Amino acid sequence: PVIARAYHEKVISHYESPRNVGSLNKNDFDVGTGLVGAPACGDVMKLQIRVDEQGIISDVKFKTFGCGSAIASSSYMTERVKGLSLEDAGKIKNTEIAKELCLPPVKLHCSMLAEDAIRSAIRDYQAKRSTMANPKKPGF
Numbered sequence: 001p002v003i004a005r006a007y008h009e010k011v012i013s014h015y016e017s018p019r020n021v022g023s024l025n026k027n028d029f030d031v032g033t034g035l036v037g038a039p040a041c042g043d044v045m046k047l048q049i050r051v052d053e054q055g056i057i058s059d060v061k062f063k064t065f066g067c068g069s070a071i072a073s074s075s076y077m078t079e080r081v082k083g084l085s086l087e088d089a090g091k092i093k094n095t096e097i098a099k100e101l102c103l104p105p106v107k108l109h110c111s112m113l114a115e116d117a118i119r120s121a122i123r124d125y126q127a128k129r130s131t132m133a134n135p136k137k138p139g140f
């Protein structure tokens with residue numbers, strides 16, 4: 001069926017031509033960087049967001065040193081969060097990614113990496129903002 005085929009091609013294209021591969025400058029005041037690893041296999045994912053003054057994610061980049069499913073999961077995540085508020089981006093579940101990409105059960109942790117990475121990027125951005133607001137705050 002045409003619809004199933006179109007869907008399949010969309011999934012495949014995240015594997016074959018991942019979107020938004022690259023880096024943002026982690027020192028920029030409006031950039032949050034998430035760096036996470038999967039203990040199960042040692043794969044590592046870096047995902048970075050740029051956040052505009054309205055708190056909306058305006059740009060996203062990733063670099064994943066890992067399996068095809070981890071790369072496809074990060075590619076999917078970058079397209080999914082662009083244009084979202086931090087709050088909405090932080091609610092995206094790995095199960096959504098796994099479903100969209102038709103990941104088998106053994107590859108669920110690959111999509112978990114993408115969920116961990118976006119949350120970690122959001123936390124990094126928020127920590128950076130609160131440090132800027134309170135330069136003497138201990139712990140940073």
Ligand code: FES
Pocket residue numbers: 041042043066067068
């Ligand atoms: Fe990580 Fe597959 S175990 S690349």
Ligand code: FES
Pocket residue numbers: 038040041042043066067068069070107109110113
């Ligand atoms: Fe470990 Fe995919 S992230 S096998």
